Amino acid sequence: MNAYNHPAIQYYQDVSEQCIHYLSIDGVIFGFHENQLKVLLLRWKGTTEWSLPGGFIRKTESVDVAAQRVVRERTGLDELYLQQFHVFGEAERYDQADTWARTKLPIQQVNWSERTISIGYYALVEYSKVVPTPDFLTEECCWWNVDDIPPLLFDHNHIVAVALSSLRRQFADQPISHLLPSAFTVPELQRLHETILGQPLDARNFYKKLMASGTLERLSERRAGTPHKAPYLYRFKPTDI
Amino acid sequence: MNAYNHPAIQYYQDVSEQCIHYLSIDGVIFGFHENQLKVLLLRWKGTTEWSLPGGFIRKTESVDVAAQRVVRERTGLDELYLQQFHVFGEAERYDQADTWARTKLPIQQVNWSERTISIGYYALVEYSKVVPTPDFLTEECCWWNVDDIPPLLFDHNHIVAVALSSLRRQFADQPISHLLPSAFTVPELQRLHETILGQPLDARNFYKKLMASGTLERLSERRAGTPHKAPYLYRFKPTDI
The missing domain is CATH 1.10.10.10 (Winged helix-like DNA-binding domain superfamily/Winged helix DNA-binding domain)
Known part of the structure; x- marks a missing residue:
């Protein structure tokens, strides 16, 4: 496939028309299995590069609804515990040229926004109920132990770290009712x-x-x-x- | 002054060129004086309507820096304790027609964005060091007791309530080192x-x-x-x- 008919081109054209520029959502989806905290990651097509799931906000869509959509599409789950935790708004969040080269996307044609401010959400899901599902830019979606996460695309290692510290703070004083099956010891x-x-x-x-x-x-x-x-x-x- | 040379028109034209569309910042600036928790509010020119201070993010400006700028311009303070606390991203946050009518701005000419997603920050400042300063759309900037806040423009009463509950959560387990003078009992x-x-x-x-x-x-x-x-x-x- 050459760059001129890459499916990402049409996708980013649609995004550019239908979604809010400069803004994105990144989702840190936590699961718990065999005493390990896990995060759902995506491997980009034709690469060994991984990232968090993410997406964009439609022009008339609530930000929370967009986040639910992003997580639902990757997990198959409709009812989710979803928590907005931080806006990643640095003027330069990561090396754009390096990142786009690693994704192997035709950057000149898909780079619809000079800069993206990302709203981070974390989701707490029941591991056994999730059907990990890649999107059309990625060919694999699977769980990684939080301790073993590889170097991710964009600034996603940083986003995972901030999500984890938010999660710790939030549940310092209350039991976590979202990651275990409905009955537990x-x-x-x-x-x-x-x-x-x-x-x-x-x-x-x-x-x-x-x-x-x-x-x-x-x-x-x-x-x-x-x-x-x-x-x-x-x-x-x-x-x- | 008729609507066609209202200074807000030029302002919003500049904002539309220089700032990120669809996004804004709202600042909840907390002070403490005579055993009262206070919030800084602005009264809009020629009206009895009040709102929080706010502003927009320049295209190459970090979101945190934009928030610092907004709060600095209203308080005169350079060093601030500033905490991002929530993104207000509902598709319809408030009745736009009603709000713009109350501000008495010429809505047709200044309504540069169909919708605004607001990133909420709260600031904790030392009351005695603040020089409350209105912006060019407002004619009064002053402290209100949190318990006596009037009905505000936009969804700003809701934003104050969320800021306050975030503040309570954040300082449930640590002493607040930002609202008192440097020496205290x-x-x-x-x-x-x-x-x-x-x-x-x-x-x-x-x-x-x-x-x-x-x-x-x-x-x-x-x-x-x-x-x-x-x-x-x-x-x-x-x-x-």
């Missing part, structure tokens, strides 16, 4: 918090604070198949959704 | 926190947490002119700035 929830904080928590204090939060209810079932005495399952009370 | 700092939280705090717990934070140092002077035994003055350690 207290040790499973504790491991989620420990993974996000990057440090161990005292089990007794964690349990006490959790019960004091009043957000959980114990189910009558226990976790089957555990070697020790089977622990009770809990869920978040419906009003907390 | 512990009861003065406690009253600042109580005012922002809207509820009384236990003096002994407040003192204990404050000392545990390790951010304060006691000066050798005491507060003069107090009826009781003069309390010590404190300041934040320089590294905390």
